[in-house]
Every structure is written in structure tokens, then in C-alpha cells.
Amino acid sequence: MKWMSMKNWVLCGLVLATMTGCHPDLWNQDRYEPLESGASVFGEGESSARMLVEGTVPYQGAKLDDAYYRGRNTNGELLTALPEQMTLSRELLKRGQERYGIYCSPCHGDQGAGDGMIVQRGFVPPTNFSAPRLLESPVGYYFEVMTNGFGRMYSYASRIPVEDRWAIAAYVRVLQLSQNATPDLLTDELLNKAKNPPAPKVEAGHGAGHEADNHENKEEAKGEH
Numbered sequence: 001m002k003w004m005s006m007k008n009w010v011l012c013g014l015v016l017a018t019m020t021g022c023h024p025d026l027w028n029q030d031r032y033e034p035l036e037s038g039a040s041v042f043g044e045g046e047s048s049a050r051m052l053v054e055g056t057v058p059y060q061g062a063k064l065d066d067a068y069y070r071g072r073n074t075n076g077e078l079l080t081a082l083p084e085q086m087t088l089s090r091e092l093l094k095r096g097q098e099r100y101g102i103y104c105s106p107c108h109g110d111q112g113a114g115d116g117m118i119v120q121r122g123f124v125p126p127t128n129f130s131a132p133r134l135l136e137s138p139v140g141y142y143f144e145v146m147t148n149g150f151g152r153m154y155s156y157a158s159r160i161p162v163e164d165r166w167a168i169a170a171y172v173r174v175l176q177l178s179q180n181a182t183p184d185l186l187t188d189e190l191l192n193k194a195k196n197p198p199a200p201k202v203e204a205g206h207g208a209g210h211e212a213d214n215h216e217n218k219e220e221a222k223g224e225h
């Protein structure tokens with residue numbers, strides 16, 4: 001016996017066509033994209049959306065301060081110093097360090113070299129924060145990247161409050177300095193320490209203490225790449 005006759009196939013096709021809806025006329029019609037510019041649908045302006053009623057206040061308050069919320073001055077240039085709401089202090093940098101450790105170091109690494117654990121596991125390596133281009137970029141740039149995202153890095157605006165984004169941006173500057181410090185920035189005490197580093201502790205025993213073991217493991221891990 002044949003599995004299905006020609007007639008049944010045709011019937012089946014018709015049923016399917018009816019179920020999926022054979023009426024492209026309504027689906028393929030002209031339409032506007034949301035907020036499409038240059039389309040004056042309501043005759044109120046060059047947009048497919050209605051204009052805001054005069055005096056409208058955004059939910060959760062208006063974020064009119066470009067410097068604080070967007071990292072740019074009134075001319076649209078990136079800030080080269082913290083906005084006036086932020087005071088540079090040891091406390092702020094500590095907060096930045098802590099937040100950086102939570103949100104950024106998994107990819108950018110503790111020193112900002114772009115070698116965090118996620119990168120070691122295969123994610124795209126970001127540029128080292130101590131690369132000349134980034135050393136020269138203003139502090140507002142770091143705030144902007146965290147706020148809007150950058151290439152494959154997503155935005156942190158919904159996760160990190162504005163104040164903390166500034167604290168992190170300030171801390172990135174600390175990281176950059178830590179990798180490019182010149183001797184004249186050190187106190188005499190630190191300079192002395194750098195010149196005469198304390199002798200490394202050698203553990204008693206079989207010659208290979210804990211530290212030596214760790215070191216070997218690291219070398220092995222590197223070799224795998």
C-alpha cells in the first residue's frame with residue numbers, strides 16, 4: 001500500500017498553507033522603525049515617534065549634567081579630570097580598586113595588562129591599559145567606555161552606579177602609574193627598598209619549597225598555550 005496518495009499530499013499542503021497564514025499583504029506592508037528619523041508621522045517633527053510633551057521630566061530624574069553622567073564637557077570633549085561632584089581621595093581610589101577587582105579584573109587583569117582569567121580561558125584580550133594610546137586617553141574615556149561599552153565589551157551602566165564608575169576610572173589611572181612610575185615619584189624609604197630588595201626567603205627542606213612549586217606550575221601553565 002502506498003503511504004500517502006498524491007491527493008492527500010495536496011490536501012496536506014493546503015492545510016499547512018492555511019495554518020501558517022497565506023496573507024503576506026498585511027505583513028509585508030510599509031512601516032516605520034521605532035524612532036525612525038526623517039519620518040514625520042504625526043506632523044510634529046522629523047521622527048516616527050510622538051514628540052515629548054513640553055515640560056516632561058524623565059522617570060528617575062533628568063540626567064542633564066554631561067560631565068558627571070557622560071564624561072564629557074559642554075563642548076562634547078572627554079573630561080581630563082574628575083567631574084566636580086567627585087573628590088579625588090585615598091578613599092575613592094580604594095573604592096575604585098575594590099570595584100575594579102570585582103568588575104574589570106576578570107578580563108583586564110589585576111594590573112590592567114589585559115590578561116584576566118576570562119582572557120586566559122579564551123576571551124578576546126583587551127589592550128593593556130599601559131599601552132601608550134591608553135596612557136594618553138583622558139579619564140573621561142574610561143568612564144565613557146564603562147558607560148557605553150566598547151566593541152566586544154558590554155556596557156556596565158546597569159551594573160555599576162555612576163559614582164563607582166568614576167572611582168574605577170580614577171583607579172585605572174593608579175594602575176597606569178604603577179606600571180610607569182619613575183624613581184623620583186618614590187619616597188626615600190621606598191627608593192631604598194627598591195635598590196636593596198629584601199633577600200628572598202628560602203624555605204628549609206628539600207630545596208623546593210611552596211613558592212618554588214608554584215613557580216613551576218605557572219611555567220607549565222604558560223607552556224600549554
Ligand code: HEC
Nearest residue numbers: 103104106107124125126127142145146150151152153156
Ligand atoms: C568580559 C570581559 C571584560 C570585562 C569584565 C571588562 N572588559 Fe573592558 N574590554 C574588554 C575587551 C574584550 C575589550 C576590547 C574590546 C574590543 O576591542 O572589541 C575591552 C576594552 C576596554 C577599554 C577600551 C580599551 C581601548 O582599546 O580603547 C576600556 C577603557 C575598558 N575595557 C575598561 C574596562 C573597565 C574599567 C572594566 C570594569 C568596569 C572593564 N573594562 C570590564 C573586556 C572586558
